[in-house]
Amino acid sequence: MVDQNSSHTLAQSAGEEAVLTLAEFGLMDRVSARLGRWTPEGKRFLAEGMQAWRDWRDQIDADAEAERREIDRRASADNVRWAKRAPIAVCITAGLIVAGWIAAKL
Numbered sequence: 001m002v003d004q005n006s007s008h009t010l011a012q013s014a015g016e017e018a019v020l021t022l023a024e025f026g027l028m029d030r031v032s033a034r035l036g037r038w039t040p041e042g043k044r045f046l047a048e049g050m051q052a053w054r055d056w057r058d059q060i061d062a063d064a065e066a067e068r069r070e071i072d073r074r075a076s077a078d079n080v081r082w083a084k085r086a087p088i089a090v091c092i093t094a095g096l097i098v099a100g101w102i103a104a105k106l
Contacts, residue, residue: 006038027046
């Protein structure tokens with residue numbers, strides 16, 4: 001974009017084709033082979049498209065944040081389970097040590 005009112009195609013055929021196509025729909029005026037200027041309808045179209053893009057991006061960010069929170073919640077739950085199992089493992093280990101010590105004495 002040159003400014004908010006016009007767009008330069010940078011001499012790329014895809015950009016030139018885009019300006020021509022937008023001009024057919026009344027969204028741009030073709031100023032030259034490389035330059036197109038947004039019409040009022042085109043500016044509204046561009047603003048709506050940018051808002052849709054921002055909404056889509058915000059939704060992706062929100063979904064990623066929700067997934068991260070879910071992963072953190074699951075990891076936290078796993079840590080709680082291991083925290084409950086650790087004392088049991090310590091007791092079993094201590095019992096085996098005591099049983100081995102008693103067996104060695106006999």
